[in-house]
Amino acid sequence: DLALLAEDDVRVFADGSLYLTKIQLLHAGNYTCHAQRNTDIMQTHVLTVHTIPEVKVTPKIQSRRPGEEASMFCHVIGEPFPKVEWLKNDEPLKLNIAGNKYMLIGNGTELRLHNIAYADTGAYMCQATNVGGVTRDISSLIVQEEPTPTAPNEERRFFAFHDWGVSVYEPNAC
Template structure:
């Protein structure tokens, strides 16, 4: 019976651990760093920022403007003859649109300097029970605010999920559509969910594979364990009954043998007296 108690306790612990894992998320999905484009540059506060108007020109007078206002060289901002604008230590005020042109040319070149950060990728996988709710958040921030779009299996999520169950809202940073909520979840909601982030000409994404489990999925292992416990109890009960019966029969045989020996001894005594 002590073994049975230990087994039942182990089963209960297993059931508790299994129930706690019925809704889970995997580790964060791997993703590369955000890559700048020719027209869009990323600002990192406190770090240098360099923009080159024409790499093939080494000596030219270059006019630089930011948001339509001419840029004047200073201790923090340097203008070099190789058409490069160099900011020693970038700050929030340096975000904006930069244009450059050479004095003998009318053609201009434009750069957009933005701030962008993705605090955390979506998990590699997300498991949720049917009829529960699915909540995904794209933890992105930027200045100006980036555009966030959700796709399911390559299609806009609005076209894949019924609008009565779908809610798009701001994330903690105030980015529109940064958070996605589906409530209640249906089996058809399984698939690959992608958060597509657009910042000027930069695009970046993070994805998660969503698996919707049957609402009774967590119940079947429990019922299986209960069935195993019942079968084990029946086996132990039958074994104990047989053991007790065997001991009882052996005891009866011993008593009969003892009684027979006594009777034989008694008969021998009677014969001796005669």
């Protein structure tokens, strides 16, 4: 019933055609057109709405000692539900190797690293993909002997990971 969608974004023209602008998930469904003179004549159209995935990774940054475990969570929404993939420094994680230190939990929404080493320092990216598009978010892991607690203002820092180490940039000093 179009009365339920009483919005400026929905118009029915004199010829009976329906025009929708600013499509949202609430517009998804079946739209049936009935002939005015013969109600037995009708035509139904199905509107499927796809959304770009939304991704939020937590924590944004964490510091761990060698040998410890680290976990990262990827909160994803989208229509249809996106495929979740993890990358490290822009390279897909090698998940199918025997004795692998990576474990995916909950359809890939949690990444767990076991027995971490200095080489595990890096930018871990959660990438969500569906027909609406691709979206990414990053969680940074720093492996060091004396991990520092993560303060809220550290989430604003920018980290550049190199073969020779990590560069940390403060937003106020850029």
